[in-house]
Every structure is written in structure tokens, then in C-alpha cells.
Amino acid sequence: MSDQTLDPQDWDRFRAETRDLLDHCIDLMQNAGERPWQHVPEGLEDSYAIGQTAAQGADVMDRLRTDVLPYHAGNTHPKYWGWVQGSGLSTDIAASMVAAVMNSNCGGRNHGANYMERAVIDWTRQKMGMPESAFGVFVTGTSQATAQAFAAARVKTLGKEVREAGQVGQRLTAYAAAGVHNATKKGLELIGVGSGNLRLVPLKDGRLDVTALKEMIAEDRAQGALPFLLVGTAGSVDLGLYDDFHALADVAAAESLWLHVDGAFGAWTRIAKEPYRSLSDGIERADSIAMDFHKWMYVSYDCGLCLVRDGEDLRNAFAARPVYLDGKERGVASGEPWFCDYGVDLSRGNRAIKVWMALETIGEEAFSEAITRNCDLAGFMAQEVQAQAGMALACDPVSNVCVFTAQTDLPAEAQSALNVRIAVELQESGEAVFSTTKIGDVEMLRAAIVNHRTTNAHIREAVQAVAALASA
Amino acid sequence: MSDQTLDPQDWDRFRAETRDLLDHCIDLMQNAGERPWQHVPEGLEDSYAIGQTAAQGADVMDRLRTDVLPYHAGNTHPKYWGWVQGSGLSTDIAASMVAAVMNSNCGGRNHGANYMERAVIDWTRQKMGMPESAFGVFVTGTSQATAQAFAAARVKTLGKEVREAGQVGQRLTAYAAAGVHNATKKGLELIGVGSGNLRLVPLKDGRLDVTALKEMIAEDRAQGALPFLLVGTAGSVDLGLYDDFHALADVAAAESLWLHVDGAFGAWTRIAKEPYRSLSDGIERADSIAMDFHKWMYVSYDCGLCLVRDGEDLRNAFAARPVYLDGKERGVASGEPWFCDYGVDLSRGNRAIKVWMALETIGEEAFSEAITRNCDLAGFMAQEVQAQAGMALACDPVSNVCVFTAQTDLPAEAQSALNVRIAVELQESGEAVFSTTKIGDVEMLRAAIVNHRTTNAHIREAVQAVAALASA
Numbered sequence: 001m002s003d004q005t006l007d008p009q010d011w012d013r014f015r016a017e018t019r020d021l022l023d024h025c026i027d028l029m030q031n032a033g034e035r036p037w038q039h040v041p042e043g044l045e046d047s048y049a050i051g052q053t054a055a056q057g058a059d060v061m062d063r064l065r066t067d068v069l070p071y072h073a074g075n076t077h078p079k080y081w082g083w084v085q086g087s088g089l090s091t092d093i094a095a096s097m098v099a100a101v102m103n104s105n106c107g108g109r110n111h112g113a114n115y116m117e118r119a120v121i122d123w124t125r126q127k128m129g130m131p132e133s134a135f136g137v138f139v140t141g142t143s144q145a146t147a148q149a150f151a152a153a154r155v156k157t158l159g160k161e162v163r164e165a166g167q168v169g170q171r172l173t174a175y176a177a178a179g180v181h182n183a184t185k186k187g188l189e190l191i192g193v194g195s196g197n198l199r200l201v202p203l204k205d206g207r208l209d210v211t212a213l214k215e216m217i218a219e220d221r222a223q224g225a226l227p228f229l230l231v232g233t234a235g236s237v238d239l240g241l242y243d244d245f246h247a248l249a250d251v252a253a254a255e256s257l258w259l260h261v262d263g264a265f266g267a268w269t270r271i272a273k274e275p276y277r278s279l280s281d282g283i284e285r286a287d288s289i290a291m292d293f294h295k296w297m298y299v300s301y302d303c304g305l306c307l308v309r310d311g312e313d314l315r316n317a318f319a320a321r322p323v324y325l326d327g328k329e330r331g332v333a334s335g336e337p338w339f340c341d342y343g344v345d346l347s348r349g350n351r352a353i354k355v356w357m358a359l360e361t362i363g364e365e366a367f368s369e370a371i372t373r374n375c376d377l378a379g380f381m382a383q384e385v386q387a388q389a390g391m392a393l394a395c396d397p398v399s400n401v402c403v404f405t406a407q408t409d410l411p412a413e414a415q416s417a418l419n420v421r422i423a424v425e426l427q428e429s430g431e432a433v434f435s436t437t438k439i440g441d442v443e444m445l446r447a448a449i450v451n452h453r454t455t456n457a458h459i460r461e462a463v464q465a466v467a468a469l470a471s472a
Numbered sequence: 473m474s475d476q477t478l479d480p481q482d483w484d485r486f487r488a489e490t491r492d493l494l495d496h497c498i499d500l501m502q503n504a505g506e507r508p509w510q511h512v513p514e515g516l517e518d519s520y521a522i523g524q525t526a527a528q529g530a531d532v533m534d535r536l537r538t539d540v541l542p543y544h545a546g547n548t549h550p551k552y553w554g555w556v557q558g559s560g561l562s563t564d565i566a567a568s569m570v571a572a573v574m575n576s577n578c579g580g581r582n583h584g585a586n587y588m589e590r591a592v593i594d595w596t597r598q599k600m601g602m603p604e605s606a607f608g609v610f611v612t613g614t615s616q617a618t619a620q621a622f623a624a625a626r627v628k629t630l631g632k633e634v635r636e637a638g639q640v641g642q643r644l645t646a647y648a649a650a651g652v653h654n655a656t657k658k659g660l661e662l663i664g665v666g667s668g669n670l671r672l673v674p675l676k677d678g679r680l681d682v683t684a685l686k687e688m689i690a691e692d693r694a695q696g697a698l699p700f701l702l703v704g705t706a707g708s709v710d711l712g713l714y715d716d717f718h719a720l721a722d723v724a725a726a727e728s729l730w731l732h733v734d735g736a737f738g739a740w741t742r743i744a745k746e747p748y749r750s751l752s753d754g755i756e757r758a759d760s761i762a763m764d765f766h767k768w769m770y771v772s773y774d775c776g777l778c779l780v781r782d783g784e785d786l787r788n789a790f791a792a793r794p795v796y797l798d799g800k801e802r803g804v805a806s807g808e809p810w811f812c813d814y815g816v817d818l819s820r821g822n823r824a825i826k827v828w829m830a831l832e833t834i835g836e837e838a839f840s841e842a843i844t845r846n847c848d849l850a851g852f853m854a855q856e857v858q859a860q861a862g863m864a865l866a867c868d869p870v871s872n873v874c875v876f877t878a879q880t881d882l883p884a885e886a887q888s889a890l891n892v893r894i895a896v897e898l899q900e901s902g903e904a905v906f907s908t909t910k911i912g913d914v915e916m917l918r919a920a921i922v923n924h925r926t927t928n929a930h931i932r933e934a935v936q937a938v939a940a941l942a943s944a
Contacts, residue, residue, distance in 0.1 A: 007504075014562060019495075030483050048591035049594070050828065050831045051831075060829065064566065064829075073581060083797075090486060093569055094490055111509070111544060116517075116540070119520035119521050142819065154664075188638075190623055190662070191662060192638055195635060294819060294821075300821070302821035318658065344619055345612045348774055356520065423800075443795070
């Protein structure tokens, strides 16, 4: 009996209501430029409290229109460059709809979504220049990918026995440039290595100083620690800088370290035009790369990848199949390899379809151009900043990140206060979204442009708005 | 210029194509009963390979119809009871569409999706009977929730210093009933405690034997280990059994252990009718519960929750905010607490909206009835099995899991081979999906009914199909 399921009792009505909602969603996407971030009203959380009884489908859809959709996070707007937040794609709608209706668990078994995920991983592997031995697993994002890659690095270093024995009695040390993203610290904490065993290597010319690195490794060995992991950065969080991956790979090889690259956004210069593509030269020599598609490949949240040079290393860290998860030769339980053997998750939604839809519909070349344009826009922002009296760059942008202070003629503390005030006022007025970060003693305005909707005009308007607030 | 974005150049065409796809998706959902799992054709993975150039939107949508949607994982079909895989809800379509268009990063900042997630967590907290101090974080699923809860347990035991120091020099031990889900082992491996430090406690009357547990704890203390974690099971993977949570909570309190409950599916008997609700009595005393909404709350993959009795314990394990993630009083960067401080993920999509849409549209009472009905159906399956000559139950179902062998009049090995063959043949014919698991020496057929589309008739047909194959 139909009333014994949770499916709609009236499919026609359900269809009409869902169609209307789709139309509204497309309107919103089409008009993204008119919809900046806005502060949520008082009491919104209470208004979301789950009610005791069911409502009419149409009423809930109305609430989506009035109480939910308006309070997006802002990152779909063309003048949003805060933190590193992708701007979303039209293809996400179809991809998400199909993923919802298929409702595939991509942890394993034999069904299409797993084959699609493998195809998207293989495309990424090729773009990153990794050999055919490489494999990976889609995850929420770089933080997850980082922790899982580190777990693989530990197993590679200490052997599979460490899975059973635990990391007791052996201090492992890791290395990364000062300013490495916090995901590296959190990953080391989660797996029990400890963030105190992360050595922060000073920068030289904006890159991890390899000479200092070697000295630190030698010191740690002398003190009985076992160096196991070197983390390179493709696109530093503050300034969008890149380590010299060839130099890091040489040290990693000589010292038997696992080379991991935090490529959350920056790995994607691999498909940009020059001069940006060269920034990530040598990334193909990494043992693992953590990267997000929801940043600089623009797809909707969440969608990241842990890509490992030798898929077996990931498998050695995670594979475990009790009898109730046994694979079979035929039927639903066939279809090896299963993704649950390559990471933490046994239950996994279909993230790869967002990337597949985007690349198949929009095409790799358009992504290459958009990524390149974002870097050019950071350069254009730098020009506009330099044309304004009193403003100054933290440094010349190398990729898609432009950091500057609105007024150099102030003590550091006052500059910081001014920059923070400007950021907040631009956010609240809906004019533009910069985030802030500290460079030296000054908290500065920061734009990380991973936004395919941004034009030169948007950049110019935003810098002028900063100037107006700075002189007000 | 519009051609400088990745948005559609022709929004009207995009709208028409996406509408058509929506109609097709709704057709498929409406006809879920006609669409069992089917084997993917040879070469499907190659057909998914990312092309060099963009295609027409309509062509890609056609490929979704012909090459993607048909090869779902089977779990939307009313006769799918393999593993523990939810069947999906109509409300997932609107929820996923809205989440895609909003494209919110729920790691932090001030926007609606975070408030919605808090509201859904609060609803769950109330249903689980936890105090207002409880908080949590949506994750992919129970495997993630388990690892993160364990990390919180370690920090609670060893202090926040362990985050920096790493777990060096202190052997921690954990306890769970024999047959605990593999997620517990993998979680202990990931965080570096080591699965060898998980002590498997024998069962007594289907529940963790508390007397044996106490002895093991004493032994481990005597050997210098530090017992820190007790894992209870709400709904065991093999048979759907429940530990005695009051007894476990008493031991945990006396021994200063963190009590975690694996409630992947079984936690949801909390909202079922009696006699099933009582199965999870005492779950409110847990320090943490890992649970999935994509299993027995039926929403689409992936959607799990790590719920912790004292939210501060989770925060102590994960909070870390460098200056570029500083919260502000006003603007986009306000809105504390941020979910990134309560787990691994900094980039997080909006999972809670699937639960919100489902509960607001369908209503809690309908879920309560569906969950209750699933348990009743397991009981009905048991009756049908017992009515068949030669078939036998592994045990009387207590919740939604029914495990049986198709023919007792065979040696164990031959029984196993027969059961596996029957499972595969029913899967391949599209008749029904059972998985298999080993009970004692025999690999048996197993149905875990988390499917709101299943009726008594489906159960009867499936058991008769098993009987026909067993006697063939």
C-alpha cells in the first residue's frame, strides 16, 4: 500500500512543487550577482527547529524560498574572495539531483558511481602527472585527505604492523614550511603523531628553505626521532606561494620521507596557462596530494580528493574487510576495488559526479581559462591597489591571492583595526567579501580569487570601495 | 561579460534541459519498484572517461539518462536488504538541489546552513535523550564519527597536551563486544591507538558480558595499559543485537572510561514504538554516539552524525583557529560556534538539510512508524523462514535484522556455498538483495531492513524465491 512508504502520496503534486523549486533555484543562480551575503535575522535557528508534525510539501518548499535560500554563505557572488571558497557551477544542480535519486553508497560493491569516481580520479591523476600506479579516494576536502595521506605515510614508514600495535614508543617527526595550513597540524593530531612533532621550516624567498630543512632532519635523527613526512604547499593560505617541489622531492628521496603536497586550491594551476602552470612543477613527484574540487574547480561543497602515488600505500593503511563485507565474484558484492579499502569512510556519497558533469559539460579548456583568469585578476587587483594612495601590497601576487593593507601611514595596530573594519563593512553592505590575515605585524585584507564570476570591473569597484572606506 | 564565466551562455536552454532531467529523476523514484540493481555493462568505466572537449548540455544530460542513472546501487528498490543501506527519500531531491545552489561551506562563518545544522543536531540530541550540553558535527557517516569520537575520548583521557605531544609512550586500551563493527577497529588504527589494543569482550545472551569486561580491564591495568574507551553497540552488524547500555555506563563510570555507542542504524530505535524502542534504553548515558541518517532515517548518502554528550570534549579535541580563520564580532566571519572546531573537516557541505527537509515534510511520526514497521518486517521474515522446510534462523530477530540459512540439511561448508549462490542469483535476477554473513561456521543470508518501501508481500516473495533456489 502506498501509504506504507515514506514516498509522496500524490506524485503529481510533488512533481509540480519540485519543478517550481527548481525554477526558483535556477533564478537564484542566474542572478548570483544580485545576491551578496547577508546577515541572518535574529531567531533563524529557532525557526529551523524541527516541528512535531508533518507540513504540506508546498509549505516546506516555501520556507526553503523565504527562510533558507536567502541565507547562503555568500561565495556564489562575483565579488566574494574571502578565505578560499569556490563559487559553484550550474552543473552542480543536475549532478546533485542525480546523486540524490541514485542514492549510491560509494564505499564499495558493483555500481556505476564507483566506476565514475575511478574515471574522475584517473583524469586528475593524469593532470597531476602521476603514474598509473596512483589511486585515491574522494573525501569531504583537503583536511580529510591530509589526515588520510598522513596515516598512509605512517604505515609506509613503520609497516602495516603499526595498524595493530599503535604508534607507541616511536616519535615520528614531520616538516613543513612555516605558515603551512592548519590542516597539517590537525591531521598530525588526529593520527596521534602530535602537532608538536611538526617542525616548521623557515621560508627562503617564499619557499621552504631546503638547507634549514636538512639541518632540522639531522637534529631530529640525532635526538632519536624518526623523520617520516615532508609537507609541501601548492598555494600557501596567506599569499598563494608555492614550494619548490623538485627540491622537496630530492630531500624526501634522500631522507626516506613521504612527500605530501597540500594542494587544496593551488594544485589546480596544473591545468592553468603559463606563467601559472609552472608554479606547481614537480608536484608529480609527490607521494600524495590533497586537493579540493570545491575551491578552484568551482564545484559545490563538499568535494576533495586524496591522491596517492602508489594506490597500494593507501590500501595498506586502510583495507580491512570482515566477512560481512566480503567481495564476491558476481552480483552486487563484486566490483573490486572498493573505495572503503582506501580510506576511513565505508558510507560514501557520490562526489565525483559533480566533477564529471562539470568537465563533460563545460570542458577542461574552460576551466584552464577560468583558473588562469583568476590569477590574472589577482595581478589586476595588485595594480589597482598600487594605484591607490596609501595602500600597499603584502607582496606581488604569484597566483590567485592578493593581500594588501588599506593605509600604510598608521602604526601596525591601527592598520590592522582599519583593515578588519573595512572587511566587515564591505561584507555587511554586500559590496564585496575580503577575509583578513596577518602578514608580519599587520592584519591585512586578503582576496583569494577562486571565482569564475569575477571580472576586472568587480575588482576595480572593490578596491575603490576599500579606498573610500580607508579615507572616510 | 557572460562568456567570461563558467555559467551557461543560454540560461533558458539550461533551464529546459534541467527541468527535463528532474522529470526523469522523479519518474525513476516513482518507479523504484521496477528498477532493481543490475550489473554494469562491460566498458562502463571507459565510457565515463573525461573527454577533451565540452559537450552540449543536452547530450551530457542524455548520458545521465542512459549511462549513469540505470546503474544505481540497488538500494532504492523495495526488495533490497543487503548490508545496511537506506532507501532514499523524495525530499532528498529538493534538499540536494538547494544545497547545491546555496553551495554553503558549513565549516564555519555566519550563514543559514550552520543554524539549520545546529537545529537538526538539537532535535537528534533530544531524541537520544542527551542533555543540553551535548553537541556534535555532521560527517559522512559512522566510520568518520567513530574516529572523531575516539579522538575526543583520547584527549579527555590524556588531556589536551596529547594533541601536541602525540600518543607516545602510553598504551591505551579499548573494549567492545566481539563482533563489533569494523569501524571501531579502523578508528583505533587511524588515531594511532592500534586495533591490537581493542579487547574483544565475549557475549553473554547476545550482549557484551560485563563480568568478562571488568576482568579484562583489570588485566590491562595490571599490565600497565590505560583503559580509556568502551564501545557499545546499538544494532550489531550481524544480528541487530543491542548491548545493555545501563550496564556499560555503570562500568564506564566506575572505570573512568569513555562510553561510545556505535548506533549506525540501531540508534534510531529511539524513535520507534515498543517493543523496539526499549532496545536502546540507556543510550542517553553514552559519552558519544555515532549514527547515520542515510541508513535508518532513509535520507540519501552521505549523512552521519558524531554526537557528543559534552560538546566541549569534541571542541577540546579539534578546535584550532589560526589568524586566517579568526572569528569576528560582525560580518561573514561571525556566527560562532564554527563546526570546524568540532571535527576534522574545515570544508563541509550541508548534510543536515536532507534531514531537515525529511522531518519537516514527512514528519517524525511517519519515521517512527516506518522504523517500527521495518522491525515488524524482520519478524515477519523470520516467520516465513520458519514456515519453509529446511530453512533455519540464526536467531530470533530482535530489531530489523533477519539472518537465516536456506538449508540446514547440509554440512556447514555446503550450506555456506548454497547461501552465497542464492544471494548472488537473487541479486543478478533482480528478485531481491540479501547480503551474507558468517554465523558460527555457516555463511548465511542476511536481511537488514532499513527500507521504507518494503511490504509484507515483498518479504514473502523473497523468502519463497530463496526456497525455490534452495530446492532447485
